[in-house]
Amino acid sequence: MSNMLKMLRSVSLLLSTLLPILCAITLALTPVYHANAQTKTIYENNDIEFAPIEEGQPDVTGLWFHIEQGQTALANAEFGRLRNVFPSWKPSADLQAALAQLNQPRNKQTETSSGKLNTLSKQATESLATPLEVFASKSLRERKKITNQEFDALLTIAERTDDVNSLLLMGWTAIERGQLIVAQSQFNRVQTLAKSEIAKRSARQGIETILTLETEQAISQGNMEKLVNLLAEHKENGVVLSLIETEAWNSFNDKGYQRAYEFFALAKNLDGQYLSLNAQNKLVQANALACAISTESFLRRCADGLAQQQLLLYEDKKYKESILAAQRLSNIRRLTEGELSLLGWAAAKNGSAAIATEAFEKVLALNPNDKAVADELVRLNSQNTLKLRQLSAKFSIVNTIRQAQINNNAWPRKQFLLSYNNADKRAINAQTKDAFSVVSGMTTRSRSGQAGLGNFDVLTSYVGVGDIYKEWQWQVTLDYKQFYTGQAPPNVWLGDNLVGSSFAPVSNNITGFEDKGIRAEVSYQGVGFNVYANAEYGMFDQPVNAALTGQVSATWFLPDVTLAATVFRYPKGDSMLSQTGSFNARNENAWGYVLEDGVRGLAAYQIAPNWSAAGTIQISALHGDLVEDNKALMLRGDLSYDIGAKIGSSVADVIDYWRIGPFASYSGYDNNSSGFTYGNGGYFSPNYFVSIGLYSELLTLEALEWQFKLSNALAISRLEQAADSRFPLLNFPDEGSDASPEFTLPYSKDTGLSGNFLAEAQYRISPEWIIAAYLGKAFAVEYQAFEAGIQVRWRGGKGNGVTSDELMLSSPRLRGFAL
Numbered sequence: 074m075s076n077m078l079k080m081l082r083s084v085s086l087l088l089s090t091l092l093p094i095l096c097a098i099t100l101a102l103t104p105v106y107h108a109n110a111q112t113k114t115i116y117e118n119n120d121i122e123f124a125p126i127e128e129g130q131p132d133v134t135g136l137w138f139h140i141e142q143g144q145t146a147l148a149n150a151e152f153g154r155l156r157n158v159f160p161s162w163k164p165s166a167d168l169q170a171a172l173a174q175l176n177q178p179r180n181k182q183t184e185t186s187s188g189k190l191n192t193l194s195k196q197a198t199e200s201l202a203t204p205l206e207v208f209a210s211k212s213l214r215e216r217k218k219i220t221n222q223e224f225d226a227l228l229t230i231a232e233r234t235d236d237v238n239s240l241l242l243m244g245w246t247a248i249e250r251g252q253l254i255v256a257q258s259q260f261n262r263v264q265t266l267a268k269s270e271i272a273k274r275s276a277r278q279g280i281e282t283i284l285t286l287e288t289e290q291a292i293s294q295g296n297m298e299k300l301v302n303l304l305a306e307h308k309e310n311g312v313v314l315s316l317i318e319t320e321a322w323n324s325f326n327d328k329g330y331q332r333a334y335e336f337f338a339l340a341k342n343l344d345g346q347y348l349s350l351n352a353q354n355k356l357v358q359a360n361a362l363a364c365a366i367s368t369e370s371f372l373r374r375c376a377d378g379l380a381q382q383q384l385l386l387y388e389d390k391k392y393k394e395s396i397l398a399a400q401r402l403s404n405i406r407r408l409t410e411g412e413l414s415l416l417g418w419a420a421a422k423n424g425s426a427a428i429a430t431e432a433f434e435k436v437l438a439l440n441p442n443d444k445a446v447a448d449e450l451v452r453l454n455s456q457n458t459l460k461l462r463q464l465s466a467k468f469s470i471v472n473t474i475r476q477a478q479i480n481n482n483a484w485p486r487k488q489f490l491l492s493y494n495n496a497d498k499r500a501i502n503a504q505t506k507d508a509f510s511v512v513s514g515m516t517t518r519s520r521s522g523q524a525g526l527g528n529f530d531v532l533t534s535y536v537g538v539g540d541i542y543k544e545w546q547w548q549v550t551l552d553y554k555q556f557y558t559g560q561a562p563p564n565v566w567l568g569d570n571l572v573g574s575s576f577a578p579v580s581n582n583i584t585g586f587e588d589k590g591i592r593a594e595v596s597y598q599g600v601g602f603n604v605y606a607n608a609e610y611g612m613f614d615q616p617v618n619a620a621l622t623g624q625v626s627a628t629w630f631l632p633d634v635t636l637a638a639t640v641f642r643y644p645k646g647d648s649m650l651s652q653t654g655s656f657n658a659r660n661e662n663a664w665g666y667v668l669e670d671g672v673r674g675l676a677a678y679q680i681a682p683n684w685s686a687a688g689t690i691q692i693s694a695l696h697g698d699l700v701e702d703n704k705a706l707m708l709r710g711d712l713s714y715d716i717g718a719k720i721g722s723s724v725a726d727v728i729d730y731w732r733i734g735p736f737a738s739y740s741g742y743d744n745n746s747s748g749f750t751y752g753n754g755g756y757f758s759p760n761y762f763v764s765i766g767l768y769s770e771l772l773t774l775e776a777l778e779w780q781f782k783l784s785n786a787l788a789i790s791r792l793e794q795a796a797d798s799r800f801p802l803l804n805f806p807d808e809g810s811d812a813s814p815e816f817t818l819p820y821s822k823d824t825g826l827s828g829n830f831l832a833e834a835q836y837r838i839s840p841e842w843i844i845a846a847y848l849g850k851a852f853a854v855e856y857q858a859f860e861a862g863i864q865v866r867w868r869g870g871k872g873n874g875v876t877s878d879e880l881m882l883s884s885p886r887l888r889g890f891a892l
Contacts, residue, residue: 131155131162140171148175205230205239216246224250231259237267244279253283281312288316292336300339314340321345325352347374356381364401376405380412387415392423410439414446426453430460437468447471451478458600479600484775486630487892489876491598494544503776504837505870507541512548514845514864514881520647521857525561525582526749529648532557547595552611557585558649561658566750566799568657568664569810576810577658585649588612590619594886603628605891617654617666617698626891637675637890645669645695650755654698657751664699667746667754671705675890683715685732695746700754701801703746709738711768729877731771736786738764745797748818752802757856760795764788764827776874781834790827792854796820827853833880840871847881 136151152172155162164172208216208227219227224246231239244259256279263276284307291299303313321336325345330352337345343366350359360378363371379402386395399416402408408416417432430453433446440446447470454460465472480497483489492500493507500506513536522528532555539548561580563573570577590611597604608623624641645651645667654666671693679685691707713734720728742758749755766788773780799816806813828851835845846863862881877883885891 131159133164133168136168140175143175145175148172203230205234205236205242209242213249217249228255228259232262235262235266237263237269237272240266241272241275241279244276248279248282248286253286257283281310284310284312285316288313292316292320297335297339304339318342318345321349325349328352343371347371356385372405376402379405383412383415383419387419390422392419395419396423396425396428408435410436413439414443417446417449421449421453429453430464434464434467437470441468441470444470444474447474451475461600482601482630483598487876487878488598488603489775489878490541490544490546490596491600494598499776500876502872503874503876504843504872505868506546508869509540510538510548510866510868512537512539512550512864512866514862516860516862516881518860519858522648523562523565524559525567525580525584526558526565526650526755527648528559529652530557530585531555531646531652545595545597547593549593550591552590552592553587554590554612555585555587556649556653558655560584566748566811566816568659568662568749569751569800569807569812570658571811572658574811580658581660582658583616583656583660586615586653588614588653592623592886594884596885596891601630603891605885607886612653615653615666616656616663619666620668622668624886626885626889628891633679635675635677635892637892639673639885639890640671641673641889642668642670645754645756647756648749650749651697655749655755664751665697665754667695667697667700667756669693669695669705673707673889683718685713685715687711687713695754695756697754699751699802701744701746701752703754703758704743705740705758707738707740709736711736713768713770717771727773727777729772729774731769733767733769736764736766736768736788738762738788744801745795745818747794748799750799750816751812752798752800753818758794760793762790762792764790766828772877775876778874779834779836780875780877780880781832782877782880783833784831785829787826787828789824790853791822791824793822794818794820823854825854831882833882835875835880837872837875840873841867841869843868843872843875843879845879845881 133155136148136155140148149172152164205227208219228243228247231243240259240263244256244263247253247256247259260276260279260283263272263279267273267276284303288300288303290296291303300313300317304317307313317336317340321333321340321342322345324330324336325333325348330349334346334349334353337349343362347359347362350356350362356378360375360382363378364375366372366375379398383395383398383402386392386398396416396419399408399412399419402412413432413436417429417436420426420429420432430450433450433453436443436446437450447468450464450468450471451461451474454464461471461475465475476495476497479495480492480499483491483495484497484499489500489503490506514534516531516533516535518531520527520529534553535550537548537550539546541547561567561572561582563579565572565580567577567580567582572580588611590609590613592607592609592611594605594607596606603626605626606623608621610621611619613619620642622642622644624639624643626637626639628635628637644653649655650665651667654663656663671691673689673691675687675689677685677687687710689707689709689711691705693705693707695703695705711734713732715730715732717728717731720731739761740759741761744758745760746752746754746756746758766786768786769784771783773782796817796819798814799818800812800814803812803814806815829849830851831847831849833845833847835843837843843866844864845866847861849858849860851858864881866879882888
């Protein structure tokens with residue numbers, strides 16, 4: 074019903090707009106003597122509703138009709154009425170010229186003739202009025218009351234006469250009766266016959282009225298197919314499109330958004346479609362529409378929609394889709410700080426580190442103090458050292474966070490060089506690292522054994538210089554060593570003779586010598602790893618020519634695991650024979666100098682707070698001058714617990730850690746090469762050596778003026794030494810010596826206690842000077858050893874404390890790993 078009322082109102086409005094034309098047609102068909110009265114009836118009849126005409130734009134259709142019909146009085150009256158109603162109206166030049174011509178005075182004869190003609194015409198009209206003229210003289214209400222039969226008869230007359238005014242009258246009447254096809258035929262006929270522009274205009278308006286009614290009917294019925302056809306048929310006419318858009322906006326205002334969208338789509342009204350989709354909360358469709366249009370307004374809408382999508386998708390944890398929305402948005406305009414931040418977080422949670430890093434860099438460029446973003450940047454690039462360095466150089470907040478994170482890990486890992494390079498205040502206050510240093514010291518070690526054989530004393534004096542170059546710490550040291558073994562007693566095998574035999578009544582062996590050597594080392598500590606390398610040449614004049622020795626070590630610090638590996642070549646330091654080489658009892662023919670080439674590895678795992686387990690393995694091959702090749706395997710497993718946090722506060726205040734726990738170790742060699750004869754190397758090489766025991770290691774706090782470290786172990790050990798040949802390289806007896814392949818080393822198998830004690834200490838004397846020392850004692854089955862050392866270090870710069878990386882035995886060269 075509401076749609077029907079809308080249609081009737083539209084028809085009423087159209088008809089009221091066109092009433093002046095209809096009135097003019099009626100005048101044309103009405104007898105002359107009714108002209109004045111009929112004019113008043115049509116324009117002043119209260120039954121007719123006129124649509125208000127906009128001020129300044131009067132409808133002059135009726136005025137032009139009066140002018141063309143030569144109706145001077147009516148034209149002047151209408152002109153005067155229009156001037157009264159529209160005071161600001163300015164008639165066109167054509168209209169003024171037509172009125173002036175109509176009002177020109179004519180001569181009296183013409184007027185007399187005209188008057189007579191008018192009188193005769195009036196008399197003829199009164200007596201010969203046609204049915205169409207009678208019908209035209211009726212009011213609108215009366216014309217509506219005629220029957221279909223009467224209408225058809227009048228229609229036949231109008232079509233037979235082909236009178237334009239009659240056809241117009243019947244066309245408009247047909248519209249009033251709802252007979253649109255009939256009305257269409259009448260107006261089409263008028264367009265063909267009419268010569269007057271006013272008549273043609275009236276016909277066109279009639280056709281538009283029909284089109285309006287058809288469109289309104291299709292809209293009310295929701296007949297989209299018909300509306301599509303109407304739009305296609307009347308492309309040049311905006312009536313259909315205007316009505317559809319009007320209906321769309323009315324539906325939109327009535328909150329019928331889906332219906333509005335359908336009509337907007339039909340009218341191809343993009344703004345209306347977008348607004349209707351948005352009103353229905355169909356944001357994806359609305360944004361797709363906006364982004365498909367390249368106008369400025371729609372690009373702004375597209376950008377707004379993509380920004381909203383980015384946020385909603387992120388909140389729904391659809392991070393990949395949120396990233397794509399942000400990337401599309403960035404193709405339209407520059408992302409805001411908030412949008413960049415959202416893109417970064419979505420990419421971070423999606424595992425897209427490169428996208429997240431790029432977005433967060435832009436955020437920090439806009440807001441350099443955004444700590445959350447800086448934290449995430451550091452986390453995202455924790456494994457990309459190069460990128461982290463670039464970010465640290467670019468953003469001070471990233472550098473601060475990175476340094477703090479590095480130092481939080483580096484300090485407990487004893488990476489004090491790394492801590493210093495990253496401006497850790499603890500390391501800086503403890504001591505200057507990047508300054509020239511000089512170190513000098515003396516060490517001694519002694520191993521028990523028979524004189525001239527296993528007995529071995531070494532006294533070393535050294536001086537070295539070092540510094541830091543581009544975060545690499547280096548040191549070059551010159552060594553001066555004194556070796557002493559003593560003179561071999563009678564009845565011992567040495568070289569190729571048994572001392573006291575006819576070939577060697579007494580031993581003439583060298584008891585020791587002095588010599589010099591040089592060594593250099595370099596170390597680097599990075600985020601999560603250490604690297605160390607050293608090279609050594611010495612001694613220069615030892616009995617067997619020296620070879621270049623050294624090691625390369627690396628350590629990796631993983632979250633719960635520490636891994637370390639070392640590749641090495643070192644002389645076996647068990648005796649003078651194995652470390653430097655020696656001579657036989659006749660002081661002839663040097664042999665020995667056993668080099669051990671091998672690899673060792675370490676894995677330490679934190680199994681719980683304060684609990685850790687570690688395993689060590691070493692595989693090596695040994696070879697020397699006139700020494701049988703050998704192979705060795707060493708294994709060790711440790712379990713430790715840090716009791717430092719469990720003891721009294723007065724002690725805990727100075728303890729860095731105190732680890733205790735059990736251990737088990739194994740070492741074994743393919744051959745027993747412990748003899749001091751040709752083919753043997755004079756080093757401890759049991760078939761197996763197994764120990765099970767307990768150990769303890771205590772270290773006092775870092776960065777104090779003083780520090781000491783205590784290491785102890787006690788175990789039950791069992792070993793076996795095979796009765797291998799004294800001359801493994803000899804196949805036949807040597808006629809010029811006591812050597813023969815039939816002689817063997819004594820077999821032994823023992824069980825007993827073994828252990829060691831080691832104490833290290835250092836003390837800062839002044840900001841530039843530190844003194845350090847160590848003392849150690851070890852024992853095993855039929856074996857004892859002692860070692861000690863003292864050192865003085867000078868380094869430019871300032872320092873208030875000491876750190877454990879500079880204890881005398883902390884060097885990876887001595888420890889075996891870059892820890």
